[in-house]
Amino acid sequence: MLTESTLRFGAQTDEVTSLLRIVNLVRTGEATTRPEIGKVTGLGRGVVSQRVDQAIQIGFLGDGEFGASSGGRAPRTLRFRAEQGRIVICALGAAHIRVGITALDGDILEHTHRAWDIEQGPEKTIAAVMTLVDEVLAKDSKVPVWAVVVGLPGPVDFNSGQPVSPPIMPGWNGFDVRTPFEERFNAPVWVDNDVNLLALGERTRRRDALADLIYCKIGSGIGAGLLSQGRIHRGANGAAGDIGHVRVLDSTAVCRCGKIGCLEAVASGWALVRDVEQAVKEGASTSMAPIAEKGKLTLEEITLGVRSGDPLAIMLVQKSARVVGEKISALVNMFNPAVIVIGGAIGSAGEVFLAEVRQRVYELSLPLATRDLIITMSVNDEREPLRGGAELAREQLFDVTFPRWFAKGRPMRKPSDVSA
Numbered sequence: 001m002l003t004e005s006t007l008r009f010g011a012q013t014d015e016v017t018s019l020l021r022i023v024n025l026v027r028t029g030e031a032t033t034r035p036e037i038g039k040v041t042g043l044g045r046g047v048v049s050q051r052v053d054q055a056i057q058i059g060f061l062g063d064g065e066f067g068a069s070s071g072g073r074a075p076r077t078l079r080f081r082a083e084q085g086r087i088v089i090c091a092l093g094a095a096h097i098r099v100g101i102t103a104l105d106g107d108i109l110e111h112t113h114r115a116w117d118i119e120q121g122p123e124k125t126i127a128a129v130m131t132l133v134d135e136v137l138a139k140d141s142k143v144p145v146w147a148v149v150v151g152l153p154g155p156v157d158f159n160s161g162q163p164v165s166p167p168i169m170p171g172w173n174g175f176d177v178r179t180p181f182e183e184r185f186n187a188p189v190w191v192d193n194d195v196n197l198l199a200l201g202e203r204t205r206r207r208d209a210l211a212d213l214i215y216c217k218i219g220s221g222i223g224a225g226l227l228s229q230g231r232i233h234r235g236a237n238g239a240a241g242d243i244g245h246v247r248v249l250d251s252t253a254v255c256r257c258g259k260i261g262c263l264e265a266v267a268s269g270w271a272l273v274r275d276v277e278q279a280v281k282e283g284a285s286t287s288m289a290p291i292a293e294k295g296k297l298t299l300e301e302i303t304l305g306v307r308s309g310d311p312l313a314i315m316l317v318q319k320s321a322r323v324v325g326e327k328i329s330a331l332v333n334m335f336n337p338a339v340i341v342i343g344g345a346i347g348s349a350g351e352v353f354l355a356e357v358r359q360r361v362y363e364l365s366l367p368l369a370t371r372d373l374i375i376t377m378s379v380n381d382e383r384e385p386l387r388g389g390a391e392l393a394r395e396q397l398f399d400v401t402f403p404r405w406f407a408k409g410r411p412m413r414k415p416s417d418v419s420a
């Protein structure tokens with residue numbers, strides 16, 4: 001029997017295990033009626049009924065519509081009560097902050113963004129983030145925040161929630177990003193690398209939830225997120241996938257990280273901007289010249305140049321794609337992904353970029369590793385990091401920490417302490 005005390009202490013008994021499984025079956029849509037739950041779990045009718053009643057009582061499930069009849073009386077469907085909590089996602093880039101809130105099913109309810117230079121340091125940046133969060137929450141007040149996810153443009157130690165020597169974030173090394181959010185929202189907080197969020201966002205779009213996938217973001221900087229069997233591979237220190245600072249042979253370009261010849265320094269958005277500016281100074285004829293001379297050129301402008309057929313833009317973007325393709329091919333041989341997704345602002349260059357990457361990867365990778373490999377562009381949607389952040393929170397809440405907090409009906413700050 002599920003007693004008050006097992007619920008209160010969240011003990012991982014068979015009863016608790018089956019209760020949590022049933023909530024998750026309904027939540028993911030795998031089984032949404034009592035008979036279906038019985039079929040999937042092998043539990044008897046009486047037990048299923050009892051557990052479902054418990055889940056309804058705690059507040060996770062509610063009664064839904066009547067389902068399809070298979071002869072007799074149509075069974076009543078159950079639904080996961082996604083509306084009872086909110087997930088706050090704060091996606092920080094090098095030059096902007098994007099904030100959104102979702103329901104517990106990941107549905108984006110409100111979002112906003114602003115330009116912001118992450119080099120302003122952690123205190124000022126987090127204050128600016130909080131202001132944006134207050135703005136979006138004001139439009140949707142009264143529902144408690146169940147989880148907060150913060151994405152940062154650099155390596156993050158996922159366990160401590162601290163950035164680890166992030167190359168473009170001076171003052172952030174070892175900063176405790178988690179605590180200010182925990183204190184503000186009294187909810188568990190997860191901090192991760194921004195490209196990991198994008199890789200998780202991509203997972204929500206794939207039928208194969210257990211895919212081996214590489215998400216390579218080429219924006220102002222370059223980074224990659226790795227999904228191994230559907231799980232983020234963060235590595236020992238959170239640095240996995242940080243391909244922006246691997247060495248490109250023969251390059252003498254100085255990188256933002258201080259090293260020479262990094263992939264970023266050759267192929268990223270800021271490197272392309274530098275190259276166009278240099279070419280314009282040397283008298284190259286290009287439609288980008290007026291903006292470049294004003295020092296206002298961005299990667300977005302360069303991709304516009306590609307689309308309007310500007311030869312300099314096309315030449316430089318193809319050059320970037322060849323170097324990126326070369327580095328990705330090394331990953332392909334090591335990691336053997338099923339899918340490579342190219343995202344970030346370079347996405348607007350479309351096939352011009354993708355075709356070069358494909359050619360390079362097929363040329364340099366082992367035939368076995370590329371036999372079924374898909375190389376594709378990400379969906380071009382600025383809300384993608386918010387989707388990925390919600391996916392991370394849902395995974396952490398319902399797959400990882402659920403047994404520790406479910407008895408309270410909602411997660412609290414530091415899920416690891418809840419069972420104590």
Ligand SMILES: [Zn+2]
Pocket residue numbers: 167244245255256257258259262264265
């Ligand atoms: Zn570097």
